Amino acid sequence: MSTERSPLLLLPGLLCDQVAWAPTAALLSEFDCRVPAWGSLDTIEAMADHVLATTPERRFALAGHSMGGRVALEVLRRAPHRVSHLALLDTGYQALPDGEAADKERGGRAALLARSRAHGMRAMGQVWATGMVHPDRIGTPCFDAILDMIERSNPDQFAAQIHALLGRPDATALLSDVRCPTLVLCGRQDTWSPLSRHEVMAARISGAVLSVIEDSGHMSPMERPEAVAAAMRAWLARPAVDVPAPEVSS
Structure with a gap:
């Protein structure tokens, strides 16, 4: 190319x-x-x-x-x-799989969305992003950049993208x-x-x-x-x- x-x-x-x-x-x-x-x-x-x-x-x-x-x-x-x-x-x-696996995914995503609405996007990101990165990245500038990125979004955009993923x-x-x-x-x-x-x-x-x-x-x-x-x-x-x-x- x-x-x-x-x-x-x-x-x-x-x-x-x-x-x-x-x-x-x-x-x-x-x-x-x-x-x-x-x-x-x-x-x-x-x-x-x-x-x-x-x-x-x-x-x-x-x-x-x-x-x-x-x-x-x-x-x-x-x-x-x-x-x-x-x-x-x-x-x-x-x-999205059927049965219990689907219920688990829906529930996990709903809980994160509820946290974003109740406590803000960054607070939700602190919980969510911790499991997203290598343990050595937590607390580093890379991790902070991820939290900043999440904070630039809002719960309504989060809900729209969750809808997209559940209907993938x-x-x-x-x-x-x-x-x-x-x-x-x-x-x-x-x-x-x-x-x-x-x-x-x-x-x-x-x-x-x-x-x-x-x-x-x-x-x-x-x-x-x-x-x-x-x-x-x-x-x-x-x-x-x-x-x-x-x-x-x-």
């Missing part, structure tokens, strides 16, 4: 903004790095449509972190001919159809989106490269930007594959 300011879309996760990608993007300055904002969008599908509608170039490289990885897969489902490269970081691909589409069948160069990346200590899930994703995508970031939790682009940028640069150097645009029926 050409490195002459090629578009590189960096999709953020739940309650994340451009700061989630900033340390890694700064190390990839040869690319035209862009981080969309989700605003009040409340479905993964609407987020994917937003990405496509606000990117004028025909083709672009696409990296999604956490919830952004799910959005990236939905972009690929909608417009595979526009995605030259795909990177999935600390994320997942399955829909299943991308299991899509993985075997991916044809573009793909990077699957995960922090070794990511307990939110564990390495085992990424091993399955990488095995299901033909030619995917699995990169494990040592000494990192879920927020790998902020926690270990040098390692993440190195893995992404190698991924972006792989030649793109032409995927024909779908035929439009008359």
Whole structure:
């Protein structure tokens, strides 16, 4: 892929903004790095449509972190001919499970939302982000930057994004159809989106490269930007594959 300011879309996760990608993007300055904002969008599908509608170039490289990885897969489902490269970081691909697991996830997210409304976003973030990062990051400037980022959002945006995640589409069948160069990346200590899930994703995508970031939790682009940028640069150097645009029926 050409490195002459090629578009590189960096999709953020739940309650994340451009700061989630900033340390890694700064190390990839040869690319035209862009981080969309989700605003009040409340479905993964609407987020994917937003990405496509606000990117004028025909083709672009696409990296999604956490919830952004799910959005990236939905972009690929909608417009595979526009995605030259795909990177999935600390994320997942399955829909909300049935039964007790679904009840547990709904309850956990509802409790965090209730805390954000009662005590504020930063107080909620103190609880939530503690389990998101490597234990060594707690209390560091990196951790403070995560809390600052969470505080820039509000409970209504949090509720919209929770709605999106609880209604997330299943991308299991899509993985075997991916044809573009793909990077699957995960922090070794990511307990939110564990390495085992990424091993399955990488095995299901033909030619995917699995990169494990040592000494990192879920927020790998902020926690270990040098390692993440190195893995992404190698991924972006792989030649793109032409995927024909779908035929439009008359």
